[in-house]
Amino acid sequence: MSNIAIKAINLTKMYGKFIAVDHINFEVYEGEIFGFLGPNGAGKSTTIKMLTTVLKPTEGTAIVNGYDIIKQPALVRQSIGVVPQEYTADEDLTGWENMMMMAGLYGIPKDIAKERAKELLEMVELTHAANRKVETYSGGMRRRLEIAMSLISRPKILFLDEPTLGLDAQTRAAIWQYILKLKEEYKMTIFVTTHYLEEADMYGDRIAIIDKGKILAIGSPKELKEKVGGDVISLQTSNDEEALKIISSVEGVIDVKKMNDGIRIKVKDGEEKAPEILESLMKNGIKVSRMSITEPTMDEVYMEFTGKRLRDEEASAQEMFAFRRTVRRART
Numbered sequence: 001m002s003n004i005a006i007k008a009i010n011l012t013k014m015y016g017k018f019i020a021v022d023h024i025n026f027e028v029y030e031g032e033i034f035g036f037l038g039p040n041g042a043g044k045s046t047t048i049k050m051l052t053t054v055l056k057p058t059e060g061t062a063i064v065n066g067y068d069i070i071k072q073p074a075l076v077r078q079s080i081g082v083v084p085q086e087y088t089a090d091e092d093l094t095g096w097e098n099m100m101m102m103a104g105l106y107g108i109p110k111d112i113a114k115e116r117a118k119e120l121l122e123m124v125e126l127t128h129a130a131n132r133k134v135e136t137y138s139g140g141m142r143r144r145l146e147i148a149m150s151l152i153s154r155p156k157i158l159f160l161d162e163p164t165l166g167l168d169a170q171t172r173a174a175i176w177q178y179i180l181k182l183k184e185e186y187k188m189t190i191f192v193t194t195h196y197l198e199e200a201d202m203y204g205d206r207i208a209i210i211d212k213g214k215i216l217a218i219g220s221p222k223e224l225k226e227k228v229g230g231d232v233i234s235l236q237t238s239n240d241e242e243a244l245k246i247i248s249s250v251e252g253v254i255d256v257k258k259m260n261d262g263i264r265i266k267v268k269d270g271e272e273k274a275p276e277i278l279e280s281l282m283k284n285g286i287k288v289s290r291m292s293i294t295e296p297t298m299d300e301v302y303m304e305f306t307g308k309r310l311r312d313e314e315a316s317a318q319e320m321f322a323f324r325r326t327v328r329r330a331r332t
């Protein structure tokens with residue numbers, strides 16, 4: 001049994017009467033990448049803020065690195081690194097000065113701080129820009145600097161709130177390479193929130209799916225996909241209401257749902273069942289304009305547990321909004 005790095009116990013946050021995080025329980029094991037996956041507004045940032053002692057829970061608590069977030073917040077803070085969603089680096093200082101400022105906050109002696117800053121800036125490939133003011137950095141460079149800053153105290157656990165938000169695909173991949181390196185070389189525990197399904201799938205050792213303040217599923221990507229099982233047939237028809245009735249009476253159909261973009265059918269073997277379903281629809285005068293058969297992906301897993309798609313377009317619109325908000329905050 002692995003050691004537990006984080007344990008949330010009935011962790012709850014209310015803003016007035018609104019429950020942002022609703023009695024959640026989970027464990028994060030030492031040395032793993034734990035992905036907290038959910039749409040905007042699901043409660044991810046609120047959870048991270050409670051775990052990192054920025055916000056006080058309304059109810060429940062959590063143990064982080066063996067310390068209680070309510071009773072021992074200072075000890076929690078000393079043992080963790082945090083990269084929040086908003087930019088935190090000082091724009092008027094250089095990358096190097098930001099590193100030193102962070103080291104100062106932790107009371108790290110100057111000579112040790114210099115050594116670590118050099119090593120960390122090298123790791124995130126910012127040595128060449130160390131003496132430039134942060135205001136000249138791109139979004140990706142800022143994120144890399146902030147990851148380096150969060151590591152200056154050699155934390156055992158690193159919390160990252162949407163570290164790849166608003167970054168291009170190449171920079172996102174590079175950020176993940178640093179995160180993987182921290183796990184592999186420094187055996188660090190990483191708690192990371194994201195609304196990118198493919199990032200959670202590719203890099204998460206285990207994932208929690210959170211929506212409307214509740215955890216709907218926890219497991220490795222493989223375990224979650226196995227839970228969904230079978231194949232998924234997606235259809236667009238000339239009469240979805242009628243099609244639903246017909247499909248649900250076809251033998252071997254495990255589940256059929258109307259989605260925003262058509263009908264989703266769960267069956268054990270898609271290739272075997274699809275012709276039968278098509279035939280029964282055609283017999284009843286229903287035309288099928290599009291059909292696809294897929295094995296469960298994280299997208300399917302997400303849909304299975306939340307009942308909706310985490311749409312790319314939706315994500316990118318919200319992402320741009322959040323990114324602009326972050327940039328605005330960085331400027332003020």
Ligand SMILES: Nc1ncnc2c1ncn2[C@@H]1O[C@H](COP(=O)(O)OP(=O)(O)OP(=O)(O)O)[C@@H](O)[C@H]1O
Nearest residue numbers: 015020038039040041042043044045046047162322
């Ligand atoms: N200070 C606050 N006062 C009132 N409501 C809040 C406050 N902060 C967050 N909320 C609400 O709580 C819910 C959860 O917000 P939270 O920021 O934790 O979500 P999230 O999953 O991190 O999404 P995002 O990625 O957009 O930050 C949202 O509905 C949000 O509007």
